[in-house]
Amino acid sequence: MKKTIVSIALGALLVVGFSFAQSNQPTDSAMEVEPSVLSIQTPVANF
Amino acid sequence: MVEIGSFIKLQRTKQGMTLEDLSQGIVSLSYLSKIENLKTEASSEIIQMLCTRLGIQIDNSMENEIKEKSKEWYSMLFEVNDKEEIVRTYEELQALLDRNLFDDLMLFEIHKVRYHLVLGEYEKALEKINELNKVSSTFDMEQNYYWFKFRGNYNSVIGDNFKQAMTMYKHAEEKLQQLQLGELEVADLQYVIAITHSKLRNTLESIEYANKALGVFMKQYNFMRCAQCHIILGISYRRIRMHDKAIKNYNLAKHLGELNKDKQIIQLTNQNLGYLYSTTGKTEEAIKYYTDVVDDEEVHLNERMAAITSLIKEYYNISNIEKTKEMIVRALELIDLAKDNINYKLYDYMIHTYSHAINDEHEQFKSLVTDKFIPYLKKHKDYSNLVVYSNMLGSHFEKLGRYKESVKYYKLANLTYEELISL
Numbered sequence: 001m002k003k004t005i006v007s008i009a010l011g012a013l014l015v016v017g018f019s020f021a022q023s024n025q026p027t028d029s030a031m032e033v034e035p036s037v038l039s040i041q042t043p044v045a046n047f
Numbered sequence: 048m049v050e051i052g053s054f055i056k057l058q059r060t061k062q063g064m065t066l067e068d069l070s071q072g073i074v075s076l077s078y079l080s081k082i083e084n085l086k087t088e089a090s091s092e093i094i095q096m097l098c099t100r101l102g103i104q105i106d107n108s109m110e111n112e113i114k115e116k117s118k119e120w121y122s123m124l125f126e127v128n129d130k131e132e133i134v135r136t137y138e139e140l141q142a143l144l145d146r147n148l149f150d151d152l153m154l155f156e157i158h159k160v161r162y163h164l165v166l167g168e169y170e171k172a173l174e175k176i177n178e179l180n181k182v183s184s185t186f187d188m189e190q191n192y193y194w195f196k197f198r199g200n201y202n203s204v205i206g207d208n209f210k211q212a213m214t215m216y217k218h219a220e221e222k223l224q225q226l227q228l229g230e231l232e233v234a235d236l237q238y239v240i241a242i243t244h245s246k247l248r249n250t251l252e253s254i255e256y257a258n259k260a261l262g263v264f265m266k267q268y269n270f271m272r273c274a275q276c277h278i279i280l281g282i283s284y285r286r287i288r289m290h291d292k293a294i295k296n297y298n299l300a301k302h303l304g305e306l307n308k309d310k311q312i313i314q315l316t317n318q319n320l321g322y323l324y325s326t327t328g329k330t331e332e333a334i335k336y337y338t339d340v341v342d343d344e345e346v347h348l349n350e351r352m353a354a355i356t357s358l359i360k361e362y363y364n365i366s367n368i369e370k371t372k373e374m375i376v377r378a379l380e381l382i383d384l385a386k387d388n389i390n391y392k393l394y395d396y397m398i399h400t401y402s403h404a405i406n407d408e409h410e411q412f413k414s415l416v417t418d419k420f421i422p423y424l425k426k427h428k429d430y431s432n433l434v435v436y437s438n439m440l441g442s443h444f445e446k447l448g449r450y451k452e453s454v455k456y457y458k459l460a461n462l463t464y465e466e467l468i469s470l
Contacts, residue, residue, distance in 0.1 A: 031318075031322050031353055031356070031357055031431075031432075032282050032285075032319055032322050033315055033318050033319060033349070033350055033353050034242045034245050034246065034278065034279060034282060035242070035275040035278055035279070035312075035315060036126055037200055037203045037204065037238075037239045037242055037243075038124075038125060038126045038161075038164060038165055038200060038204065039125060039126045039127055039275070039311075
């Protein structure tokens with residue numbers, strides 16, 4: 001019985017910890033710039 | 048198949064007609080309401096009469112022409128294409144759809160979200176999302192795919208909620224597995240997922256998706272899209288300190304950009320190469336790349352702003368006061384043109400922070416960084432900049448002998464740094 005309670009408590013802690021980590025994910029700084037999500041489509045090959 | 052009731056409702060509201068105007072002499076007002084809300088199926092005679100009053104043909108004779116034109120329009124919805132042509136094709140298509148019944152009308156309506164995003168009309172895109180949200184429960188699998196993808200695009204472009212963007216893209220990815228869309232469409236979704244992972248600093252996931260997309264673009268000989276994937280890979284490898292691999296990817300991107308004479312790709316690569324050299328302590332190299340970007344007037348303002356603020360930082364760090372001041376003057380000129388930029392506030396704070404610091408304006412410096420800039424960075428969870436500027440504030444107080452305040456900001460930098468490396 002004790003083992004079950006301990007496992008449930010640990011499981012709950014894990015879930016809480018995971019959700020906390022998820023909600024604290026950082027976003028990127030503006031100095032490292034990714035390409036746009038809407039930018040290029042048409043194949044442009046000049047080879 | 049388009050639901051005729053929804054179509055009638057859409058056309059009636061577009062033409063400013065009330066239920067009464069349309070139903071008069073044909074059906075009762077309540078019956079028309081039921082038809083529009085798909086609660087009953089009217090006879091074909093009634094539908095014919097309603098459509099005639101709305102000035103719509105329902106003989107499907109234009110179906111193929113509309114289908115071709117809509118496909119052409121969907122394929123134009125990218126930032127690099129001629130905006131005037133996109134608008135012209137849209138207006139032609141809309142005029143056809145106002146007079147004819149079209150099976151894929153809903154798909155056309157969903158693509159309007161993307162259309163407004165490409166034109167930079169973000170409020171209109173949001174209005175369209177809210178409008179479509181009311182009927183989204185009726186969407187089929189393909190409509191749902193684009194619905195989620197474009198909502199993700201909206202969150203990506205607005206840049207305030209990449210987590211939400213990722214949720215949308217993941218929904219789109221689920222739908223994709225049950226659809227037979229082309230390889231390029233699959234790769235485009237993988238590409239946007241890679242970018243979103245990169246924004247969220249999920250580095251390994253970003254590498255995985257960028258490689259998947261790259262595989263398809265290579266097969267299609269779509270070199271510019273390959274270059275974009277190499278840039279994402281470069282950023283990701285730099286973050287896990289695999290600098291050689293990062294440089295190799297950046298060089299590949301730059302090479303492809305040069306072959307296609309694509310200034311945006313070349314300078315985007317230069318900006319990221321500059322950042323890589325800056326983080327590895329090679330200031331001279333970093334300055335060389337950043338200067339290239341700033342001097343290129345053809346490059347998007349966002350990249351030029353990122354480069355000029357990076358240059359201010361580099362010159363300040365090597366205590367080149369004259370050059371720092373010169374760059375601040377140039378940055379202030381540039382930022383005047385960048386008022387609509389999504390990162391405007393960030394650049395504005397950066398420039399003024401360095402300006403107060405270099406001119407020994409201690410009170411203004413302290414007040415700007417503590418009261419405005421640091422809360423802004425915390426709000427946007429911009430941890431890398433938070434480390435930089437809380438360290439700067441710590442060092443500022445240290446120089447003034449205000450050790451208690453100095454420790455407070457060094458501690459903030461330290462905690463933020465831990466947050467960064469633990470992810």
